[in-house]
Amino acid sequence: MEIQLLGITVLWIFLYGYLIVASIDFGAGFFAYYGRITKKDHIINNIISRYLSPVWEVTNVFFVFFFVGLVGFFPSTAYYYGTALLVPGSIGLVLLAIRGSFYAFGNYGAKDSNLYMFLYGATGLLIPASLSTALTISEGGFMVEEGGTVVFLVKELFTSFYSWSVVFLAIVSVLYISSMFLTFYASKAKDLPALELLRKYALFWSPPTILASFLVFMSLKNHNPEHFQNMLDYSYLFMLSLFCFLTAVWLVYRKVRYGTAFLFVMLQFFFAFFGYGVSHLPYILYPYITLDTGFTNETMGIALVIAFIAGLFLLIPSLYLIMKMFLFDAKYVQGDRVK
Amino acid sequence: MIVQKVNVFIRIIEMTVGGVDMPELDSVMLSRLLTAMTLGFHIIFATLGVGVPLLISGAEWIGIRRKDEHYRLLARRWTRGFVVTVAVGVVTGTCIGLQLSLLWPSFMEVAGQVIGLPLFLETFAFFFEAIFLGIYLYTWDRFKNPYYHWLISVPVVIGSTASAFFISTVNAFMNAPTGFELKNGEIVDIQPLVAMFNPATPTKASHVISTAYMTAAFVLAAITAFLILRKGKSEYYKKALHFTMLTGFVFAIATAIIGDFSGKYLAEYQPEKLAAAEWHFETEKGADLIVGGVLNEDGEVEHELRIPNALSILAHADPNSEVIGLEEFPEDETAPLFIHYLFDVMVGIGMFLVFLSGLYLLFVKWRKGNPYWRPLLWTIVASGPLAILAIEAGWIFSEVGRQPWVLWHMMKTSEGATTSEHVGQMFILFAALYILLGTICTTVLLKMFRKNPAETEFEQMKKR
Numbered sequence: 184m185e186i187q188l189l190g191i192t193v194l195w196i197f198l199y200g201y202l203i204v205a206s207i208d209f210g211a212g213f214f215a216y217y218g219r220i221t222k223k224d225h226i227i228n229n230i231i232s233r234y235l236s237p238v239w240e241v242t243n244v245f246f247v248f249f250f251v252g253l254v255g256f257f258p259s260t261a262y263y264y265g266t267a268l269l270v271p272g273s274i275g276l277v278l279l280a281i282r283g284s285f286y287a288f289g290n291y292g293a294k295d296s297n298l299y300m301f302l303y304g305a306t307g308l309l310i311p312a313s314l315s316t317a318l319t320i321s322e323g324g325f326m327v328e329e330g331g332t333v334v335f336l337v338k339e340l341f342t343s344f345y346s347w348s349v350v351f352l353a354i355v356s357v358l359y360i361s362s363m364f365l366t367f368y369a370s371k372a373k374d375l376p377a378l379e380l381l382r383k384y385a386l387f388w389s390p391p392t393i394l395a396s397f398l399v400f401m402s403l404k405n406h407n408p409e410h411f412q413n414m415l416d417y418s419y420l421f422m423l424s425l426f427c428f429l430t431a432v433w434l435v436y437r438k439v440r441y442g443t444a445f446l447f448v449m450l451q452f453f454f455a456f457f458g459y460g461v462s463h464l465p466y467i468l469y470p471y472i473t474l475d476t477g478f479t480n481e482t483m484g485i486a487l488v489i490a491f492i493a494g495l496f497l498l499i500p501s502l503y504l505i506m507k508m509f510l511f512d513a514k515y516v517q518g519d520r521v522k
Numbered sequence: 523m524i525v526q527k528v529n530v531f532i533r534i535i536e537m538t539v540g541g542v543d544m545p546e547l548d549s550v551m552l553s554r555l556l557t558a559m560t561l562g563f564h565i566i567f568a569t570l571g572v573g574v575p576l577l578i579s580g581a582e583w584i585g586i587r588r589k590d591e592h593y594r595l596l597a598r599r600w601t602r603g604f605v606v607t608v609a610v611g612v613v614t615g616t617c618i619g620l621q622l623s624l625l626w627p628s629f630m631e632v633a634g635q636v637i638g639l640p641l642f643l644e645t646f647a648f649f650f651e652a653i654f655l656g657i658y659l660y661t662w663d664r665f666k667n668p669y670y671h672w673l674i675s676v677p678v679v680i681g682s683t684a685s686a687f688f689i690s691t692v693n694a695f696m697n698a699p700t701g702f703e704l705k706n707g708e709i710v711d712i713q714p715l716v717a718m719f720n721p722a723t724p725t726k727a728s729h730v731i732s733t734a735y736m737t738a739a740f741v742l743a744a745i746t747a748f749l750i751l752r753k754g755k756s757e758y759y760k761k762a763l764h765f766t767m768l769t770g771f772v773f774a775i776a777t778a779i780i781g782d783f784s785g786k787y788l789a790e791y792q793p794e795k796l797a798a799a800e801w802h803f804e805t806e807k808g809a810d811l812i813v814g815g816v817l818n819e820d821g822e823v824e825h826e827l828r829i830p831n832a833l834s835i836l837a838h839a840d841p842n843s844e845v846i847g848l849e850e851f852p853e854d855e856t857a858p859l860f861i862h863y864l865f866d867v868m869v870g871i872g873m874f875l876v877f878l879s880g881l882y883l884l885f886v887k888w889r890k891g892n893p894y895w896r897p898l899l900w901t902i903v904a905s906g907p908l909a910i911l912a913i914e915a916g917w918i919f920s921e922v923g924r925q926p927w928v929l930w931h932m933m934k935t936s937e938g939a940t941t942s943e944h945v946g947q948m949f950i951l952f953a954a955l956y957i958l959l960g961t962i963c964t965t966v967l968l969k970m971f972r973k974n975p976a977e978t979e980f981e982q983m984k985k986r
Contacts, residue, residue: 237656240612244649247616254623255642258634265627269942272624277955280613284959287609288966291602332941479635486639486714494646501653501677508657508664515660 186484187474190256191467193491194249195460201245202456203360203449208242209307210361211235212282214384216304219297227377230369232290233516237509239286241502243279255487257477263468264317267326267335275313282306308354315353319346322407323469345402352395356452359388363431363448367441372516382435389432393425396455407469413462420458427451530816530825550936552945553625556952558921560618562914563956567611569913572686572731573738574604577769579675584765586668592758595980596765598662600742603967605659610963612652617952625945629928629938632709636702637695639714644688651681683731690730693920694722698791699929721791725784732780733916736773737909740875742766744906747899749976755894758976763893764886767902771879778876781869782836789837792930793846795923798857799865800833801826805847809833813866817859857923864919871912878905 211231218224218231254261264272281302289299320326325340326333340346362384369378404411414421431447434440465473478484509515578597585593623630634641654677665671695701701717703710743766750759788796796802801812801823811833815826831841838845848856878901885891885898892898928935 237660240608240652240656241649243612243616244645244652247619248645248649250623251619251641251645254630254634255638258631258638261623261630261634262627265623265625265630266940266942269624269940269948270944272620273948273951276617276620277951280617280955280959283613283616284609284963287606288962291605291966291970479638480709480712482712483635483638483714487642490639490643490646494643494649497646497650498653501650505653505657508661 187478189488190484191474194252194256197245197249197252199453199456201249202452204242204245206357206360207364208235208239209311210357211365212303212307216300219300223380226380230365230372230374230377234368236290243283256479257467258479259472259477260467263333263471266333271313271316278306278310278313282310311353311357312350315349319349321468322410345406348398348402352399355388355391355395359392360448362388363445366435367445370441385435393428410462417458417462420454424451424454549941549945550939552949553939556945556949557621557625560614560621560952564614564618565913565917566910567607567614569734569737570607571611572682572734574600575679575682576735577738577742579679581765582672582675586672591983592761595983596762599976606963606967610959625940626938627940629933632933633929635709636712636717637692640688640691640718644685647681647685647688651678654678686731686734687727690727691718691723694726695720696928697924697930698722699932722787725780725787729780729784732773732776733913736770736777737913739766739770739773740909741906743770744903747902750894751899758980767879767882771883774876774879777872781872785836789845794848794851794856797846797848798859799861799923801859801862802833802845803848805844805850807844808842809845811836855926857925861919861923864915867915868912868919871908875905875909
């Protein structure tokens with residue numbers, strides 16, 4: 184495999200990881216707040232807080248890892264995205280900052296603050312909406328290079344049907360992934376009332392997810408026909424994704440094997456995300472940056488890949504450990520362990 | 523006499539803010555200000571984030587080894603406050619990480635090709651720390667063997683210190699860019715490891731790490747001293763004060779030694795930075811060290827304190843050695859002269875902390891001494907904020923002292939900045955964010971420890 188391709192694959196895997204863990208986190212924040220205002224918080228909030236407390240910082244690192252890696256492997260992305268995205272990027276950052284710190288303030292400090300809960304819940308939906316914009320922009324048509332500088336076409340972005348369908352997809356998939364995961368977590372905790380409620384949320388958010396995915400497909404056809412054509416070449420990946428979606432929903436509907444169901448949710452997004460990614464190549468930012476033009480030098484590329492492999496030896500056992508302690512430890516999940 | 527002092531003071535203020543030509547607020551200046559604000563805010567939490575885990579881990583270890591519940595309670599309570607500061611550190615760290623690309627896109631495009639490796643490694647270290655901190659927080663009573671829980675703190679200490687190391691190498695690279703060649707504007711012959719271990723790395727990284735340990739110790743000592751003044755000296759607070767002051771002393775000495783090496787590094791590799799910091803205008807042998815003072819209209823130093831030959835000792839460990847003066851550099855390639863005060867503040871506080879912790883230890887050892895003498899305790903209370911002030915002064919000195927370069931002798935700061943017109947608005951946005959985070963973080967911390975004082979918690983622990 185060429186080193187460029189290896190680099191983008193590594194980054195894409197991390198972005199996929201972030202997509203899953205962050206969606207769980209973002210959605211959980213929303214459900215916790217929704218539970219509070221509909222007076223159902225006593226049912227689900229224990230489950231949510233037991234999962235989130237130990238892992239929220241890890242979620243954040245996935246994101247940092249992705250963008251630092253992107254600038255490392257493809258330094259020219261810093262130039263294009265950096266110049267163009269100062270304003271939306273800064274707003275996204277402020278939202279992320281508010282979310283992270285208010286989670287900690289609420290969780291370790293003022294336990295029952297409605298305001299903190301609101302900020303935590305609202306940012307859970309706003310952040311995916313604003314972060315997904317970076318992917319939208321990569322399709323081209325939202326920035327131009329003129330007179331030695333990069334100009335971001337805000338108006339185009341806000342009036343584009345494609346851009347809004349991506350935002351819609353981002354929000355509903357957050358709620359879908361999150362409720363699917365929490366359903367599994369509640370079943371593991373043998374918390375039946377929570378399970379019942381979360382399962383309802385999961386089923387409720389399934390049709391919009393698939394609908395949004397179709398919308399994105401259709402609007403991409405107009406927005407970037409070249410990419411759309413490439414996607415058709417990989418249609419088997421999207422078929423697989425659809426199959427995984429149907430299996431997951433069917434399992435949850437039949438009230439069996441919630442763990443397997445969530446695995447299928449992960450596969451559903453895996454196939455779709457990689458299908459989208461591979462058909463996007465060779466462009467990283469259409470039409471300005473490709474795998475080859477944007478890539479850092481060979482030496483740095485190799486150094487980064489070596490660092491990455493060495494890092495994995497450290498990370499995988501550690502991630503396994505934290506999952507074993509908080510995800511697969513029945514006693515912890517059921518709340519029998521003292522904090 | 524007093525009138526004269528007031529005049530000197532006014533002159534200092536003029537020189538710092540108004541005396542030099544007020545720079546225009548263009549996107550370069552605003553980008554610098556926004557970066558400075560983010561770093562200035564982040565560095566407080568980052569410093570605590572690197573230093574406090576060492577003290578927590580140390581306290582828990584002593585607690586287990588000596589079967590001393592006081593120390594274990596200390597570790598628990600520090601951890602609880604620590605998590606809140608970590609959260610702010612993490613989110614502001616994310617801000618600075620992304621702002622590097624948002625505000626300095628051209629700089630990152632160039633630097634990323636050479637120094638991308640430690641940036642990438644830093645996130646690994648951070649990842650490692652985050653995972654184990656999550657485990658550490660929620661497994662206090664989970665293991666039969668208490669050493670297992672303590673063991674989890676070790677990767678947290680390693681991870682946070684390693685991330686400080688990696689990120690310091692990036693800053694060192696900005697001061698001493700090595701590991702590549704520029705040929706016709708193209709970057710060639712890249713050696714990532716040479717770039718990472720550049721000449722500035724040893725002094726820079728060790729200075730950052732030792733000051734983080736030192737500052738964390740004095741901040742915790744300050745809180746303890748304050749509580750002793752308020753509530754009287756219980757066994758728990760006495761142990762806490764002794765542990766933090768001893769740690770503070772060790773790392774204050776280490777910092778002083780490393781600081782001396784930093785001076786020698788500057789003299790050899792960045793003589794104009796040292797010359798600007800010391801107001802050393804003419805190259806001479808046996809140079810005096812100038813402390814304080816002001817520059818008069820003719821650019822001469824007045825009202826200063828001169829330590830004979832001390833600058834030569836600082837620069838080359840030889841009282842008669844030659845120190846290069848500012849005259850040898852083009853005027854538009856040297857830093858503004860107000861950094862002299864920042865240097866003095868940093869070094870002055872560092873010396874003071876060595877003296878203060880030394881005095882405390884002397885009072886502990888010496889039979890007639892009273893380490894809980896109120897004026898001493900109040901001075902310890904002041905030492906926490908002072909240590910943080912020294913960190914701030916040190917960073918501003920280091921960054922402003924490198925100007926006009928973002929990459930020393932390679933790229934000017936003005937060439938690296940964004941061309942966006944919206945930096946001003948973003949500055950206001952982030953200023954509001956930091957004010958909000960700073961205020962709420964402080965209130966939450968105060969509330970946490972007021973609601974649940976150590977005494978009650980200790981009683982509960984004994985019952986368990």
